[in-house]
Amino acid sequence: MDAPHQWQAGANPLAPIWPLVPPLKPDEVFSSWLVRCALAMGCDPLTLTNSLWPGVRFWCRDPDRNLNPHQVKELSVLAGIPADLFAASVLSRIQSLLVGRREDPNHAAQWVLCLGARNRRRAGGLQYCPACFAEEGAYYKVQSRLAWHCSCPRHRLTLLSSCQSCNAPLCPHLLMPPEIDLRCCHRCHFELASALARPALLPTLDFQETADGLFSGRQAVYGSYLLELEEWFYVCRWLLGILRWAARFHSACTRPFFTSFGVDYMGLTVPALGLPFQYLPPADRARLLGDTWAMLQAGPDKLSAAAQRLPVPPSMMRLPAGDPPACVQSIFADVHGRHNTEAVHHRAHADHTTRNVLMQWQRLLRKLQR
Ligand SMILES: [Zn+2]
Ligand SMILES: [Zn+2]
Structure with a gap:
């Protein structure tokens, strides 16, 4: 099996204006980093985004599909993380490759998990591997939002999309201090890394690996057709x-x-x-x-x-x-x-x-x- 495709490289903050900025982890999806950033600075994510962009209901829409270039630039200066890494941590670029044109963030996207948002509450749209949470720390990856990702290739486990204790969908943006990271369920505070996951179905791992490879430049084939x-x-x-x-x-x-x-x-x-x-x-x-x-x-x-x-x-x-x-x-x-x-x-x-x-x-x- 080839090395897994990397969606973005991750970075440590360099001369940030904000006092406590966590690094952007490899493959971390933008909203995951922003929530960790808010909790690291001792505030809830809503307070942070309200002070950044007053009047914008940031968490009521899909935060990983609606970040505009002006917001990316502003965050890059405040956090000391290169703007191109933030741009690679959102889904717009992947989605435009998938549909062959620029996507409309107001429509349900093909191959991107739908959050089913009503105000700040969600019905789903995020998934995780408990073994990865235990080993790498709690954060959500770009793959956590892609519909063809159902399994963790490293641990060969089927991903989970809800809390195993209370069945709540994963809503890290609803976490509040004194939580300092994303390790717990926002509703019942169950430790997400301790959940049990089923073994992955091997054909789905093959599908995932092939689909991801197309974003690394591998030729797409169907039978003898390119x-x-x-x-x-x-x-x-x-x-x-x-x-x-x-x-x-x-x-x-x-x-x-x-x-x-x-x-x-x-x-x-x-x-x-x-x-x-x-x-x-x-x-x-x-x-x-x-x-x-x-x-x-x-x-x-x-x-x-x-x-x-x-x-x-x-x-x-x-x-x-x-x-x-x-x-x-x-x-x-x-x-x-x-x-x-x-x-x-x-x-x-x-x-x-x-x-x-x-x-x-x-x-x-x-x-x-x-
Ligand atoms: Zn894993
Ligand atoms: Zn729970």
């Missing part, structure tokens, strides 16, 4: 959509299609929340990414052949929003063309109503944890 970075992620979104469709509409017709890729068809389940990928907890995303990896590895030729040979409905192969690469367009066009000449039947499960009620219940529970 793709741009955003095209590779498009293919993954498409495959995720196919798998989620199959989980919703189990049928004898589509089963051979998935088993031909080594996907455990009966193990395909609808995530309890039923929300888009970037809202799901790490364990649900890990299961989906493991199956996506199996289908990705099979390549477009095998996918095209299986779609031609087996009666898959065009709705299952539906394209997500965005610009599909040519190889995906061609498979989709083949399935669509064939559908016009032969009838394809699939039978949906009869338990839709029960499942929808359970999903709404899970979403309500998620909101109540804010």
Whole structure:
């Protein structure tokens, strides 16, 4: 396995104006550093941001997607940390590479975990490895916000997105003095490093390593096709959509299609929340990414052949929003063309109503944890 991709190098403060500035740790996401900075100076994060930017409701939006160049420059002078490292510790740059253009911070981002914020409270959007907290100290990494990260490659554990004691989502920005760092849950003060995590699913680690490698300049490939970075992620979104469709509409017709890729068809389940990928907890995303990896590895030729040979409905192969690469367009066009000449039947499960009620219940529970 190659060395893990580094999102930013980290830095010690040099001639800061503020009295007690913690170093920016390697790969640390901006909001994590800002909260540690506030607690190190003995104030809560809200007080710090209110004094920095009066009138800006900084913690009510996504702090790692809404930092502007003026704020970066201002913080760089106060903290003595280079502005380019702060810029590398937010998600805007990654997101613009993922979508091939500048992102709109007011829209839910693809592949970036959604905070589900209401005022300063959140429903999720952050994850951590308890073994990393124990060994490296408590801080959140850029990877803590990326939806294709579900596991820690170092400790081979599935990440956690809530407090194991009280089930509260991780909200380090709600910590207040006398806390001096991020080691505890903001609600029940449980020591986050002492949580137990499940072993990682190996295919998800392969997926993560491949996806991260694209940001280090590794060529994106799908079978024999060379793709741009955003095209590779498009293919993954498409495959995720196919798998989620199959989980919703189990049928004898589509089963051979998935088993031909080594996907455990009966193990395909609808995530309890039923929300888009970037809202799901790490364990649900890990299961989906493991199956996506199996289908990705099979390549477009095998996918095209299986779609031609087996009666898959065009709705299952539906394209997500965005610009599909040519190889995906061609498979989709083949399935669509064939559908016009032969009838394809699939039978949906009869338990839709029960499942929808359970999903709404899970979403309500998620909101109540804010
Ligand atoms: Zn770890
Ligand atoms: Zn707790």
